[in-house]
Each structure stands twice: as C-alpha cells, then as structure tokens.
Amino acid sequence: MRDNPHIFNGHEIIISGAGPxxxxxxxxxxxxxxxxxxxxxxSVFDQKQxxxxxxxxxxxxxxxAMWDTFGICEKIQPFAQPIQKVEAEAASFAPLSFGFDDGQSEDRPLGYLIEAHSILSALWEKAQNTKGLSLVTNSQLSGIKTHAxxxxxxxxxxxxxxxxxxxxxxxxxxxxxxxAAGITFPGHDYKAxxxxxxxxxxQPHNGVARQIFLKNGPFAVLPLPNNKASxxxxxxxxxxxALTDLSDRDFELELKEKIGDFLGEFSLxxxxxxxxxxxxxxxxxVSDRIALAGxxxxxxxxxxxxxxxLGLKDVASLAETIAKAAHVGLDIGSPLALEPYEEWRRTETINMATSMDLLERMFKAPPIFRGFAGLGMSLVGKSETARSALIKQASGCDGENTPQLFQGRLMQFS
Ligand SMILES: Cc1cc2nc3c(=O)[nH]c(=O)nc-3n(C[C@H](O)[C@H](O)[C@H](O)COP(=O)(O)OP(=O)(O)OC[C@H]3O[C@@H](n4cnc5c(N)ncnc54)[C@H](O)[C@@H]3O)c2cc1C
Incomplete structure (x- = not known):
C-alpha cells in the first residue's frame, strides 16, 4: 500500500466528514x-467565528465517559448543563418523570445538554492536537475506488x-x-x-428537561447553563x-398561543x-473497505x-471492532474484520429508530390511540423497574454490548 504513488502519508483509515x-x-x-x-x-472550526x-x-x-477518556469533557464542562430530571407530558394523562431517585446521584446526572458549537469547537481543538491525525479542510470527497x-x-x-x-x-x-457504495437508505420523511x-x-429551570406531546408533534424545553433553554x-x-420567517415578536406570540404557560416568561x-x-x-x-457511522x-x-x-455509540463500537481486528492480525478493511460492527450496531439502531417512530405516531393518532399511549406513559411513570430500564437504555450502557470506551477507559484486548 505504501508504494502507491496516490498515497497521502500512509494513513490506515480515511474518514469523510468532520462532524461530531x-x-x-x-x-x-x-x-x-x-x-x-x-x-x-x-475549514477549521473556531468557537468565536x-x-x-x-x-x-x-x-x-x-x-x-468516552469523551472524558480523551480529555474533551474538561473543555465542554463549562458549557454543559447537567440534566437532573426528565419530564414528559401528554395532554390529560399523568406525566412521566425520571430523576435522581431513579438510581442516579447529583454527581452522576441523567446526561448533559450542550450547544452544538461548544461540542464541535472542543472536538476540533482536540483533533488538531492529536498525534497521527491529519485534516484536509475545505475539501469534499468526490471519488472512491476500492481494490483488493x-x-x-x-x-x-x-x-x-x-x-x-x-x-x-x-x-x-x-x-x-x-x-457511492450503492447502499440504500430506506425509511420515510416525516414531512415535518x-x-x-x-x-x-x-423561572429557574432547575436542570429539568421537559417535553409535551402536542397534536402535530412533540415540543421540548431543554435546559442550558445560565438559565437558558433550547x-x-x-x-x-x-x-x-412560516414560523422561522416571523418577526421575533410574532414568533413569541405564536409560541405563547401554542403552549400557554408551559414555558413561563421568556425572551428569545x-x-x-x-x-x-x-x-x-x-x-x-459496511461494504468493500467501507464502513458508515452516525x-x-x-x-x-x-x-x-x-x-x-447513537452515532457516538457507532464510534465506540467501530473503534473497538477495528482495534480488535488489528490486534488479531486481520486486514482492518476486510469483510471479516468489519462484519462484527454491522452485527453490533444495525439491530440496535433499527430498534431505536422504530421506537421513536412509534412514539411519534401514537401521539398523532386518533384519540383512542393517544389514550393508550398516555396510559402507557402513566404506567411506566409509576413503575420503578420500567423507569430504571429506560434510563439504562438511554445512557448507552446497557449490559454486555456496552463498548469499552463507553465505560470510560482506553480499549484493551487479552
Ligand atoms: C432538531 C434536531 C435536534 C437534535 N437533537 C439531538 C440531541 O439532543 N441529541 C442527539 O444525540 N442528537 C440530536 N440530533 C441529531 C444530531 O443532530 C445528529 O445525529 C448529529 O449531528 C450527527 O452527527 P454526524 O457527525 O453523524 O453528522 P453531521 O453532523 O451531519 O456531520 C457530517 C459532516 O460531514 C460533512 N460532509 C458532508 N458531505 C461531505 C463530503 N462529501 N466530504 C467531506 N465532508 C462532508 C458535513 O459538512 C458535516 O460536517 C438532533 C437533530 C435535529 C435535527
């Protein structure tokens, strides 16, 4: 491979896309x-610009935990809002809520909310200072040719x-x-x-993430530092x-009309x-010498x-699959090396995507189905076991399928 005149510094892996x-x-x-x-x-991401x-x-x-292993959390911590509680409501049913009493502690919140640009800024800074990592900026992949x-x-x-x-x-x-790999992407668009x-x-948000299911879809209020919310x-x-194009004043009026007192007093x-x-x-x-993530x-x-x-779990699982293949002497681009990644991630992804789809459909369905969905929420809200299973699933650390990086340590193979 290194004799190929087309080669760029002999990299083992090329990644297309510098998103999170x-x-x-x-x-x-x-x-x-x-x-x-x-x-x-x-081009290189700059927090100021x-x-x-x-x-x-x-x-x-x-x-x-994975980002913490690489020193990224110390950069994003000042911009991160710990989530102390999650509340979901559907009109006329008992609300569902998760909080510290569900096996979490104040040191270990349910998760964090962070603005996208703070995350990207920290990742770019880390990437530019990582040994073995080269970046080509202002460049769009436009050709792929696979060989044996x-x-x-x-x-x-x-x-x-x-x-x-x-x-x-x-x-x-x-x-x-x-x-380019000819992989199809079946599913549907929500037309929303x-x-x-x-x-x-x-009003102080107290770290509570809130969601209300309305007729046309969910409305979420996600707490951010300095008593802001997304x-x-x-x-x-x-x-x-149409809402995007309204003046700030008209948008605020529409918002109040839509959700009443759900938000309290606010300014845009x-x-x-x-x-x-x-x-x-x-x-x-996966395909010939190709894998997809995120x-x-x-x-x-x-x-x-x-x-x-889900995308970050792909990262942890794919990195583990590649490192394991290299550890046992496999060619990291071969089907043998990559198939475990496909098995690891695809079913879980389909399950997550279809659960979100089902939830979205149930609250938009005729009243009888909305009634069942609301009742289901009330029952989950009352069951400690169901609540803690949901928290575990959402944390990404759900048993033996948890990638090593999600456990907050560098990977090791015996
Ligand atoms: C309204 C909304 C709210 C969301 N909230 C959450 C949330 O709270 N939590 C959560 O986990 N997820 C959330 N998501 C999902 C989240 O935004 C995506 O899952 C995430 O951005 C995916 O990251 P990515 O790096 O895979 O892709 P992207 O963020 O899309 O990054 C892809 C990168 O590839 C680049 N690129 C594209 N084509 C080429 C090419 N040919 N060559 C080189 N580079 C290329 C792009 O410019 C971009 O930089 C939300 C999504 C939406 C729409």
Whole structure:
C-alpha cells in the first residue's frame, strides 16, 4: 500500500466528514495508535467565528465517559448543563418523570445538554492536537475506488487524493460515501421540521428537561447553563418554515398561543433554524473497505435526543471492532474484520429508530390511540423497574454490548 504513488502519508483509515461523529472516531482511533486522515468540507472550526446552528444536544452518560477518556469533557464542562430530571407530558394523562431517585446521584446526572458549537469547537481543538491525525479542510470527497488491498479516494474533483485500508463515511444524512457504495437508505420523511430556538427563562429551570406531546408533534424545553433553554418545536413543514420567517415578536406570540404557560416568561436569544425530520436506516453499515457511522448510517426523529448518541455509540463500537481486528492480525478493511460492527450496531439502531417512530405516531393518532399511549406513559411513570430500564437504555450502557470506551477507559484486548 505504501508504494502507491496516490498515497497521502500512509494513513490506515480515511474518514469523510468532520462532524461530531467523524472527529470523535478519528480521535478514538488515533488514541489507540492508528493513523487517520479526516477529509472535511468545512475549514477549521473556531468557537468565536463558528456558525451556531441552533441545536443543543442531549449527551448520554456513555458518550460523556468516552469523551472524558480523551480529555474533551474538561473543555465542554463549562458549557454543559447537567440534566437532573426528565419530564414528559401528554395532554390529560399523568406525566412521566425520571430523576435522581431513579438510581442516579447529583454527581452522576441523567446526561448533559450542550450547544452544538461548544461540542464541535472542543472536538476540533482536540483533533488538531492529536498525534497521527491529519485534516484536509475545505475539501469534499468526490471519488472512491476500492481494490483488493486498499481504497483510493479523491476530493474536490481530483484536486487531492489518498489511499488507505479503510474508508469510514461520517458525512451525514446525504452521505456521499453511502451513495457511492450503492447502499440504500430506506425509511420515510416525516414531512415535518424540528424548529429550534434558544430562550432565556425567567423561572429557574432547575436542570429539568421537559417535553409535551402536542397534536402535530412533540415540543421540548431543554435546559442550558445560565438559565437558558433550547426549544425544539415539531411542526408540519409549511408551518415550521412560516414560523422561522416571523418577526421575533410574532414568533413569541405564536409560541405563547401554542403552549400557554408551559414555558413561563421568556425572551428569545439568537436565530431560529428548521431541520427536516426523517426516519431512515442504511441497508448495510459496511461494504468493500467501507464502513458508515452516525447520520450517514441512520436518521431518527429527535424526540428523545438520541441521534448523536447513537452515532457516538457507532464510534465506540467501530473503534473497538477495528482495534480488535488489528490486534488479531486481520486486514482492518476486510469483510471479516468489519462484519462484527454491522452485527453490533444495525439491530440496535433499527430498534431505536422504530421506537421513536412509534412514539411519534401514537401521539398523532386518533384519540383512542393517544389514550393508550398516555396510559402507557402513566404506567411506566409509576413503575420503578420500567423507569430504571429506560434510563439504562438511554445512557448507552446497557449490559454486555456496552463498548469499552463507553465505560470510560482506553480499549484493551487479552
Ligand atoms: C432538531 C434536531 C435536534 C437534535 N437533537 C439531538 C440531541 O439532543 N441529541 C442527539 O444525540 N442528537 C440530536 N440530533 C441529531 C444530531 O443532530 C445528529 O445525529 C448529529 O449531528 C450527527 O452527527 P454526524 O457527525 O453523524 O453528522 P453531521 O453532523 O451531519 O456531520 C457530517 C459532516 O460531514 C460533512 N460532509 C458532508 N458531505 C461531505 C463530503 N462529501 N466530504 C467531506 N465532508 C462532508 C458535513 O459538512 C458535516 O460536517 C438532533 C437533530 C435535529 C435535527
């Protein structure tokens, strides 16, 4: 492989996409001695200049533990709001809530909420200072050719190129890598958008993440540091677009009209952003010398804030699969090396995507079905066992399938 004139510094793994999943994967692999090249569409992210896309992410305990292993949490901690309690409501049924009394402690919250730009800023900083990690910026992958012993890629037409044993597509929902590999992405679009806005609250939020299921979809109030909150309002596409274009004053009026006192007194901060919502899972997570991770492999409804968490579990599982294959002397781009990753991740992803889909449909269904959904919520809310099972599942640390990095330690193989 190293004799190939097309080669770029002899990297073992090329990663397309410098989003939170691509950067986390590169950092994880390099921490275990691999050499990675990340091809990034964007230029270097700068916290001061970086565009804020309005989103704030719920980060589960397992993801936090992985990032902590690489020193990323000390950078994001000042911007992270611990989640002390989660409350969900459906009109006219007893609310469901999870909190410290469900086996958590004040030192170990249910998770954290962090604005997307604080996460990306910390990951970019770490990536630029990671041994074995090279970044090509302002570059879009545009060609892939697989061979028996390597994969060749090119970017920006053929402005640049490189070869490696494995290519990982972390290039988001419209993944070029997935399409070039001929992997289909079945599922459906919700014909709805998640409208995101940030507000400053008058009443203290006390770290409580709240969600109410309305007729057109869920409405979430996610606590942020300094008594701010990120709102995620699901609406039909046309309505969400119209709401995005309203003046701040008109938007505030619409918001009050929609959710009454649910939010208390607030003032809007910054812009509004609307994201199309989809439920799609790739037919396969691996192909010849190719693997997919994050949104390139799956898109789910954001109602439980699990999309990035799933992607970060892909990172921990794929890194473990690759490291294990290298440990036993396998070619890391071979089907034999990659198949365990597909088995590990695809079924769990389908289960998560379909659960979110079912929940979304039940609360939009005719009253009788909404009644069943509300009753189910009330029953789960009353059962300690059911609540703690849900918390465990959401943390990403759910038994023997938990990747080593999610346990907060570097990987080891005997
Ligand atoms: C409204 C909303 C709220 C959400 N809230 C949460 C939440 O609370 N918690 C949670 O876990 N998840 C949440 N999600 C999901 C989360 O946003 C995604 O799962 C996450 O961004 C996926 O990260 P990624 O790195 O896989 O993809 P992306 O963030 O899409 O990054 C992909 C990167 O690849 C780059 N790229 C694309 N094509 C190319 C190419 N050809 N060459 C090189 N680079 C390329 C892109 O520019 C981008 O930088 C939410 C989503 C929405 C819409």
């Amino acid at each position: 999943v691509g950067l986390s994967l590169a950092i994880a692999l390099c921490a275990h001695g691999f050499e990675c090249l990340v091809v990034s569409k964007e 970086g565009d804020f896309d309005g989103r704030a992410y719920t980060i589960a305990a397992g993801c936090w 012993d390597r994969v060749d890629v090119s970017w920006n037409g053929s402005e640049g190129g490189a070869s490696a044993r494995l290519l990982v597509g972390c290039d988001g929902r419209e993944s070029y890598v997935r399409k 958008k998640g409208l995101v806005a940030t507000v400053s609250l008058k 709102l995620v309002w699901t609406e039909r596409e046309v309505v969400a677009e 901060l910054g812009g509004r952003f609307a994201y199309p919502l989809k439920m799609r899972v790739a037919d396969s997570f 949104d390139a492999a799956h898109a789910i409804h954001p109602l439980a804030g699990q999309g990035l968490n």
